[in-house]
Amino acid sequence: MPLTRISLRAGTTEAYRAALVSGIYAAMRETYAVPDGDLFTVIHEHAAADFIFSPEYVGIRHGENLVIVQIVASATRSTAQKRALYAAIAGNLGRDPGLDPAEVVIVLVEVSPENWSFGHGLMTYGPSES
Amino acid sequence: MPLTRISLRAGTTEAYRAALVSGIYAAMRETYAVPDGDLFTVIHEHAAADFIFSPEYVGIRHGENLVIVQIVASATRSTAQKRALYAAIAGNLGRDPGLDPAEVVIVLVEVSPENWSFGHGLMTYGPSES
Amino acid sequence: MPLTRISLRAGTTEAYRAALVSGIYAAMRETYAVPDGDLFTVIHEHAAADFIFSPEYVGIRHGENLVIVQIVASATRSTAQKRALYAAIAGNLGRDPGLDPAEVVIVLVEVSPENWSFGHGLMTYGPSES
Numbered sequence: 001m002p003l004t005r006i007s008l009r010a011g012t013t014e015a016y017r018a019a020l021v022s023g024i025y026a027a028m029r030e031t032y033a034v035p036d037g038d039l040f041t042v043i044h045e046h047a048a049a050d051f052i053f054s055p056e057y058v059g060i061r062h063g064e065n066l067v068i069v070q071i072v073a074s075a076t077r078s079t080a081q082k083r084a085l086y087a088a089i090a091g092n093l094g095r096d097p098g099l100d101p102a103e104v105v106i107v108l109v110e111v112s113p114e115n116w117s118f119g120h121g122l123m124t125y126g127p128s129e130s
Numbered sequence: 131m132p133l134t135r136i137s138l139r140a141g142t143t144e145a146y147r148a149a150l151v152s153g154i155y156a157a158m159r160e161t162y163a164v165p166d167g168d169l170f171t172v173i174h175e176h177a178a179a180d181f182i183f184s185p186e187y188v189g190i191r192h193g194e195n196l197v198i199v200q201i202v203a204s205a206t207r208s209t210a211q212k213r214a215l216y217a218a219i220a221g222n223l224g225r226d227p228g229l230d231p232a233e234v235v236i237v238l239v240e241v242s243p244e245n246w247s248f249g250h251g252l253m254t255y256g257p258s259e260s
Numbered sequence: 261m262p263l264t265r266i267s268l269r270a271g272t273t274e275a276y277r278a279a280l281v282s283g284i285y286a287a288m289r290e291t292y293a294v295p296d297g298d299l300f301t302v303i304h305e306h307a308a309a310d311f312i313f314s315p316e317y318v319g320i321r322h323g324e325n326l327v328i329v330q331i332v333a334s335a336t337r338s339t340a341q342k343r344a345l346y347a348a349i350a351g352n353l354g355r356d357p358g359l360d361p362a363e364v365v366i367v368l369v370e371v372s373p374e375n376w377s378f379g380h381g382l383m384t385y386g387p388s389e390s
Binding site: 131133144147148151167168169170171172173174175202239241242244245246247248249250251252253254256257 | 267304306309310311312313314315316317318320322328330339342343346347348349350351361362363364365366367368369370
Binding site for chain 3: 007044046049050051052053054055056057058060062068070079082083086087088089090091101102103104105106107108109110
């Protein structure tokens with residue numbers, strides 16, 4: 001169910017962005033109880049003037065390779081699972097496409113399971129209809 | 131109050147996208163207690179490399195016409211209203227622009243009513259200022 | 261921690277958009293307990309056909325200069341802080357870039373503090389790891 005929205009500077013290759021998508025999805029599968037086939041990711045490339053960030057926050061330096069990952073997902077995971085997800089995303093992207101783990105910013109937006117419809121106008125995870 | 135963010139593959143006509151916007155708004159008016167004039171929708175068109183999804187999830191097949199609809203709205207509706215909204219969106223878009231209802235993925239992001247300002251720097255739905 | 265997503269019609273100058281970013285960030289610093297350096301903003305420019313809104317809502321008229329500001333932030337602020345944030349954003353943008361305060365629509369999406377990683381795969385604000 002996660003809807004992942006990746007924002008980054010324009011100018012990367014399709015293969016680079018495909019590695020971002022794959023690494024995030026693999027991390028979700030490994031750590032975040034995301035079922036097989038549950039992959040929905042959109043990517044927004046931004047010109048420098050439209051992708052603004054401070055060079056340092058909480059002691060971590062960010063540069064032009066910064067990738068911001070916003071994940072909308074059901075609020076069914078523990079703090080430990082969130083922690084594991086962050087580590088797995090940064091680790092996977094560090095290996096491929098070789099992104100400095102400092103450059104990975106993640107935010108989780110949590111919603112109720114009943115807030116999803118995956119097609120046919122049906123509530124996918126909600127209670128049975130009375 | 132809903133802020134609707136539609137993501138789809140690039141290449142559709144303006145009329146097609148206008149039908150998406152109209153059909154979603156009409157569904158909200160019919161089922162989701164959205165008042166007249168409460169229409170705020172942005173559309174993101176993505177190249178194929180930047181719009182990634184699995185070909186099947188929860189037994190529903192998704193193809194290149196997939197439309198992902200993310201709706202930020204106040205958390206004031208019931209489960210039954212959400213269910214009705216999903217059905218109405220898929221039904222409306224099936225009629226116009228003729229989108230296969232399997233291709234409609236929806237997620238609701240719920241916020242507090244006090245989380246909106248519709249202009250002039252005012253809290254639109256919050257408690258009276260003391 | 262806020263992740264700010266600005267949506268507006270295409271056609272503004274970089275200086276105009278930089279003033280939007282600066283004014284929103286300054287408002288957060290002044291009113292919303294946002295620490296120095298906590299600036300992450302992406303801008304989406306839309307063609308007219310992809311940026312749809314009603315000409316009037318709750319008695320406020322919106323036109324082609326409309327700016328929609330979606331802010332994902334931790335759910336740690338009071339109603340009074342939200343009210344102050346809206347006023348500060350509209351006030352700042354009214355001064356620079358000179359945007360009519362009626363044209364500023366804001367929505368806050370609140371998340372748990374543990375929902376952020378600002379790099380290195382670490383949970384930035386979560387409880388200490390046991």
